[in-house]
Amino acid sequence: MFRALVTVLFVFAFMIMSLVLLPVMWVVSKINPSLAEKQNFAIVMWGFRVIRAVSGSKMHVSGQENIPEGQSVIFAGNHQSYFDIILGYPYLPVPTAMLAKIELKKFPIVSNWMKRIHCIFIDRKDPRQAIKAISEASEDIKNNKTSVMIFPEGTRSKDGEVHEFKTGSLKVATKANCPIIPVAFRYSDSVWEKHYKKLVPQDVYITFLPPVIPGELDKEEKKHIGDVVREKIVSYLKSTN
Numbered sequence: 001m002f003r004a005l006v007t008v009l010f011v012f013a014f015m016i017m018s019l020v021l022l023p024v025m026w027v028v029s030k031i032n033p034s035l036a037e038k039q040n041f042a043i044v045m046w047g048f049r050v051i052r053a054v055s056g057s058k059m060h061v062s063g064q065e066n067i068p069e070g071q072s073v074i075f076a077g078n079h080q081s082y083f084d085i086i087l088g089y090p091y092l093p094v095p096t097a098m099l100a101k102i103e104l105k106k107f108p109i110v111s112n113w114m115k116r117i118h119c120i121f122i123d124r125k126d127p128r129q130a131i132k133a134i135s136e137a138s139e140d141i142k143n144n145k146t147s148v149m150i151f152p153e154g155t156r157s158k159d160g161e162v163h164e165f166k167t168g169s170l171k172v173a174t175k176a177n178c179p180i181i182p183v184a185f186r187y188s189d190s191v192w193e194k195h196y197k198k199l200v201p202q203d204v205y206i207t208f209l210p211p212v213i214p215g216e217l218d219k220e221e222k223k224h225i226g227d228v229v230r231e232k233i234v235s236y237l238k239s240t241n
Contacts, residue, residue: 003199006054014047018109025116037095040116045090052087055191056201061091063208067181072141072148073211074173076229077183078162078237079151083191088183088206092149097137099150099169102129118146122169124154130168138175148172149183152226160189162234165226174222179211182232186240209236 021043029036052059067073075092077084085098097118105111105121114121120137123129140146150172152165173180186205192198209232214222221228 001198003054003056007051007199010050010054015109018113022109022112040113041094044113044117048086048090052090055083055199057083057087057191058201058203059087059091060203060205061207062205063210064091066208066210067093068179068211071179072146072176073178074141074170074176074180075147075149075183075208076152076165076170076173076180077149078185078230078233079153079156080160080185081156081188081191081193083188083204084151084156084185085149087188087191087204088185089149091206093147095145096147096149097140099137099148099172120148134172134175137172141172141176141178152229156189156193158193162230162237165230167224167226170225170229174214174225177215179213180225180229181211182209182229182236183207184209184233184236186237205240207236209233 025036025040025043028039075096077088089096089098095118097120098114100114100119100121102121102123104114118140120133122133137148141148150169152167152169153163154166154169157163170180184205184207186207187202188204190202191200191204194200212225212229212232214225217225217228
């Protein structure tokens with residue numbers, strides 16, 4: 001309970017600090033856009049690292065050699081916990097955006113930081129908006145402006161199983177013809193979800209698996225690319241049990 005309380009207090013303090021930081025970063029972006037870009041990611045990652053430290057989680061990260069250098073990619077992970085993003089994001093290369101639900105735009109300070117790190121908001125109830133957002137993201141990836149992290153299950157798994165990977169969310173990769181890095185999360189749900197109202201120190205494992213290259217898949221595999229990526233993660237998780 002103590003760790004959860006400290007986390008809540010830190011998030012509240014971060015929100016207060018953001019009332020100063022966001023205007024400052026806006027000014028910096030007008031003077032030196034490149035510096036502002038780096039600082040936006042640094043601030044968000046710092047916040048996530050503080051929460052990770054408070055949670056007491058010990059991270060075991062492997063497979064980073066599978067991330068190609070100097071090239072934008074799609075990171076596609078299984079979704080066990082709300083902490084997947086908090087624990088995993090600091091290990092992604094900069095810049096990496098998130099594919100996020102449009103409902104998060106309702107939270108002013110949170111959405112401001114998300115926009116500053118190029119997050120892509122998808123309205124799943126509006127196919128036209130979703131297609132437009134995916135097309136814009138694909139162009140940014142093609143031009144090596146940003147990588148993107150997505151959770152193709154759409155929502156976190158509540159039973160520990162890896163559920164269906166929705167192919168629609170991976171259209172970003174097929175449109176941009178960029179590598180997809182499957183990301184396997186293990187035990188992140190033991191930090192919070194399995195201990196209601198408590199943050200429990202836990203060994204969390206994040207593994208970046210060898211990339212799936214859309215251009216190397218046959219027609220049927222491209223059609224069901226979500227299944228291809230999901231199988232890579234499921235096979236790896238089974239091998240670790």
